[in-house]
Amino acid sequence: GRLxxxxxxxxxxxxxxxxxPDAADVQQKLLERGVIVRPCGGYDxxxxxxxxxxxxxxxxxxxxxxxxxxxxxxxDI
Numbered sequence: 466g467r468l469x470x471x472x473x474x475x476x477x478x479x480x481x482x483x484x485x486p487d488a489a490d491v492q493q494k495l496l497e498r499g500v501i502v503r504p505c506g507g508y509d510x511x512x513x514x515x516x517x518x519x520x521x522x523x524x525x526x527x528x529x530x531x532x533x534x535x536x537x538x539x540x541d542i
Contacts, residue, residue: 467528468528468531468532468535468542469542470482470483470484471483473513478517478518479515479516479517479518480515480516480518481505481510481513481514481515481516482513482514482515482516482531483512483513484512484513484514485512486511486512487538488504488505488506488511488512488513488514489504489506489511490538491514491531491534491535491538492504492514494534494537494538495527495530495531495534498530498533498534500526500527500530500531502514502515502516502517502527503515
């Protein structure tokens with residue numbers, strides 16, 4: 466929410482985060498930082514990334530990494 470990204474309501478251990486048309490690039494940059502998220506292009510949801518819910522510390526790390534990557538890519542957040 467604080468990054469201004471849409472997340473699909475979920476009742477599972479993951480959320481779908483709408484990143485936009487550059488979702489695959491964001492996924493790769495997160496992977497380079499050691500953060501593993503799943504692309505969703507195979508489900509015809511290429512603008513989304515699947516993020517598994519973890520511990521509060523892990524969740525904080527993904528949000529911080531995602532924020533850094535989006536800023537690096539010139540996104541206004």
